Amino acid sequence: MxxxxxxxxxxxxxxxxxxxxxxxxxxxxxxxxxxxxxxxxxxxxxxxxxxxxxxxxxxxxxxxxxxxxxxxxxxxxxxxxxxxxxxxxxxxxxxxxxxxxxxxxxxxxxxxxxxxxxxGSISICLGYTEPDCGSDLAAVRTRAVQEGDEWIINGQKMFTTGAQVCQYSLCLTRTDPAAPKRRGLSVFLVPLDLPGIEIRPIHTVGGERTNIVHFDDVRVSDYYRLGGVNQGWAVLSAPLANEHGMGEQDDLAPNGGRTFLRDTRRLLAAVVTWLQTQVDESGRPRLEDPITRERLARVALDIEAGTAAHGPMARIHASGALARAASDLLELMGPAGLLPHGAEGAVAGAIPEYMFRFTPGTSIYGGTNEIHRNLVAEKFLGLPRSTPRD
Ligand SMILES: Cc1cc2nc3c(=O)[nH]c(=O)nc-3n(C[C@H](O)[C@H](O)[C@H](O)COP(=O)(O)OP(=O)(O)OC[C@H]3O[C@@H](n4cnc5c(N)ncnc54)[C@H](O)[C@@H]3O)c2cc1C
Structure with missing residues (x-):
């Protein structure tokens, strides 16, 4: 580097x-x-x-x-x-x-x-996860059955973030239930305004809006199929590799590493700015306290270490850095850090309170931290697969 x-x-x-x-x-x-x-x-x-x-x-x-x-x-x-x-x-x-x-x-x-x-006139959401499968994506059950030039889709997708504002969903479906898991999948770019699609909101504790998307006899033209029938796993390989920070064009990815480091930086800046206005019982500015300074420095170092990390390692580190910072800085601040936006005395637009709620999701979406650890073990350390390949 x-x-x-x-x-x-x-x-x-x-x-x-x-x-x-x-x-x-x-x-x-x-x-x-x-x-x-x-x-x-x-x-x-x-x-x-x-x-x-x-x-x-x-x-x-x-x-x-x-x-x-x-x-x-x-x-x-x-x-x-x-x-x-x-x-x-x-x-x-x-x-x-x-x-x-x-x-x-x-x-x-x-x-x-x-x-x-x-x-900017078209946005696309990721229609992968279902109620019974997330990490093991190849187990999806949403069914697509061909009828002439159309496919009829039935099933349910879970956590389809952005479905309410996107024009299309990249939808992973099962087209051959008899084939081994990965060889019976096809991908469609499904227009989200088709009859039979119902989008229901989920609001997370972290303040994010995501969705359940129901498909009830949704007719999609074959025109929207991406790649060959039952070749869906190959179609997803570039988007998934990029999402995990392992694609050739990994600068296109919503690189969890970078995004969560940005959040950690915002949190640190908010807490430092707040501390500048605080004095302890003896009237000494809290920012002069060596233990406080050491705790802030630890967060800053965690951010720097994450800046130098790469691929799935960056995501694992950044998610952890944000979690460590949110909990340690909240403890440093005391009750003021828990005040929500709009409450009297809320710190920096309630960034600390928000980050504390937002943090748990960062180890889940885009593949959990455990799945990223598996990738590090298999792709970077050359260890055997943790699950059998079907
Ligand atoms: C806010 C939010 C937004 C999301 N947005 C989207 C989206 O836009 N599109 C989309 O398709 N999905 C989205 N997801 C879904 C997300 O990708 C999945 O939740 C995630 O991949 C985990 O899948 P799961 O929930 O089925 O958990 P599971 O796969 O059931 O995992 C449960 C636990 O088991 C562990 N585990 C599972 N398999 C293994 C393994 N092989 N080795 C080690 N540990 C393992 C997991 O790490 C986890 O701790 C979103 C999720 C959230 C919370």
């Missing part, structure tokens, strides 16, 4: 200033208020403006829906996005199914969908 500083030329500095101005203009207090109210991880006006810049697929080539940003500009954009605190769940997950569309959709569908993803 190269840790040397990156020299920025004048053009790049101008890009940085312009990027910061963009986020200052578009990530308004109303955007934050809507996110606190809905927990959707999405704001339509912001997402459209973001898409108009090509930043949903920031590194993809211009002409394929992207902005063609080089790695330095992409990182600058990401840093400013992070600083703005914009709701990003849907803009970060949509590039994953977009990869499957790019690789497996017919030409017409690919052109339309990628153009829409690129300009």
């Amino acid at each position: 190269n840790f040397s500083a990156v020299e920025l030329d004048e053009d790049t500095r101008a890009f940085w200033a312009e990027t910061r101005a963009f986020f200052d203009e578009h990530v308004t207090e109303e955007v934050h208020a809507e996110e606190r109210r809905t927990g959707s991880g999405f704001n339509e006006a912001f997402h459209r403006a973001f898409g108009a810049r090509g930043w949903v697929l920031a590194r993809w080539p211009v002409g394929q829906g992207g902005a063609g940003l080089d790695p330095v500009r992409a990182r600058i954009m990401e840093l400013e996005l992070e600083r703005s605190g914009a709701p990003v769940i849907i803009s970060q997950t949509t590039p994953l199914p977009a990869l499957a569309v790019q690789m497996f959709a017919n030409e017409e569908l690919k052109t339309t969908v990628l153009a829409g993803v690129g300009d």
